[in-house]
Amino acid sequence: MSSKTRDWSSIYCEAILSGDILASNKVKQACERHLSDLKRKDFKYVYDIDRANKIIRYIEKLPDIKTGVPNKLALFQKFILSQLYGWVDDKGNRRFQKAYVSMARKNGKTILVSGIASYEFLYGKNPRYSRQIYCTANSKEQAKIAFSMVVKQLEKVRSVSSSINKRIRKVQNELTDNNSYSILRPLSKDTGSIDGFEPLVGILDEYHESKTTEMMEVLESGQTLLENPLTLIISTAGFNLNSPMYLQEYPYIMGILKGTIENDNYFAFCAEQDSEEEIENVDNWIKSNPLLEVDSQKDIMLKNIRKKLSEAQEKQDLGKTLTKNFNIWQSAMSESYLKGSDWKKSLIDLEPIINGKDVYIGLDLARVGDLSAVSWIIPIEETNQFYVNSHAFVGTRGGIENKSKRDQIDYARLKKMNFVTFSERDTGLIDDNQIVEYIDELVTANNLNVKFICYDRYSANNIINELSERYQMVDVAQGFATLSEPTKQFKKFVINGDIVHTNNVLLEIAVNNAILKNNNDAVQIDKSMYRNKIDPLAALMDAWTEAVNHDFENKGKADNDYYKNDFSF
Structure with a gap:
């Protein structure tokens, strides 16, 4: 099987479920869901390997914003992309119109955010023209961070591709594609009203910081008449246990993955530690840090996580480390009566x-x-x-x-x-x-x-x-x-x-x-x-x-x- 036709989702699922790659219970459930869906009779969605591989090839051609060297995706990243783009209906529209992707910090979230945004901006379909892609966040500053990642990446592409250079125009905080009249821009709750607001793709970056569902509602209400929308939550865990990500989305994806909630249009990938006790064994860290599957990244990642954990243990202040480095939700208050994880x-x-x-x-x-x-x-x-x-x-x-x-x-x-x-x-x-x-x-x-x-x-x-x-x-x-x-x-x-x-x-x-x-x-x-x-x-x-x-x-x-x-x- 050539790399162009390789079924990355099945390869990843087999590695996870066989134990070759250690993963959280929720990641295992996501893999079981995929393999189970492949066997469903009269299912109205099909898994198209070629569609899945198209975005993978695209992102692996994009230059890293720091080194300029093309990105090489980890297997878990290929799995996420394959799920979002490989599952389609009989019209070729995406099955998963909402996605929850969560993992510890520094695990390749940037590649996924910028890759999906620029791919939809340049090559998205249905609609063919006037696509609207938004990098959203709770604050204007955070939204601009995600947007600037996309801009920097596309700037490097423009420098080596005359055709892309001609297509793209940047004016202040907006990218425009001259060929399709599509736009890509940052969006936050501070942004004013937008004429003809119809977001084909809305990326909710670091959604744990949102105190309300306002941004989610803005995106989803604007997608009402679209056949092929995507709302993507991509975030680490956080400290606000009353945030909509923790109170609403987290238990909802738990139900989907366990099979107690039926929603064929919601994808969930949650790389987390299954318990706080697991941090005592370095081998378990890959559960919340899936990038540890990549040998070239492993040593430096382990070194930095060890340093963070050791310092936190010495200061007897594990909260931030558990949340940011192990993707475990924690209360911001040290005097909290009960841990959210225990409840x-x-x-x-x-x-x-x-x-x-x-x-x-x-x-x-x-x-x-x-x-x-x-x-x-x-x-x-x-x-x-x-x-x-x-x-x-x-x-x-x-x-x-x-x-x-x-x-x-x-x-x-x-x-x-x-x-x-x-x-x-x-x-x-x-x-x-x-x-x-x-x-x-x-x-x-x-x-x-x-x-x-x-x-x-x-x-x-x-x-x-x-x-x-x-x-x-x-x-x-x-x-x-x-x-x-x-x-x-x-x-x-x-x-x-x-x-x-x-x-x-x-x-x-x-x-x-x-x-x-x-x-x-x-x-x-x-x-x-x-x-x-x-x-x-x-x-x-x-x-x-x-x-x-x-x-x-x-x-x-x-x-x-x-x-x-x-x-x-």
């Missing part, structure tokens, strides 16, 4: 059967009338685990849009996902009746046996009196003496896999925002920080003060004895 590990795809189960309910009621939370804990006897979930009630005084901007939470989206309920009062304040009705419906619909409803006495109001008529209520004092040990226990239960949850975005936001305050060896979640963002977790912690004492039929009191002997945090 993600306790995620389950489907809610367990809860009908007829015991339930412990926690309430965190609004002090000023803009957010209240109901959380519940259900012991699952069959697995000896606790299932947790939550719902919030949002005041609308001042407008939901203003509240969403202030809290940096998309409440309208959460309402559509049934994680929150908006107040129906004319005043916009929380309606206690809605909370009572929600609890009653939750209990009745699932035939739950309410053990206790636990609440914070400071925020108690008339709702407590009403609920106490039919449920046993527990006043949870909000101090170290009451909450410290349950707070420690809950964290250990999460880490050990004894707490499970479905993908409740609202609760995850609360977990990501929770930080601890300490008093000697005692700890509790600081409710003065991010007051309007941790309410679901605060309600959950109130319920946990009683739920932790639940006796599983198969467990007895073994866990309580264990925790009496180990309360280190």
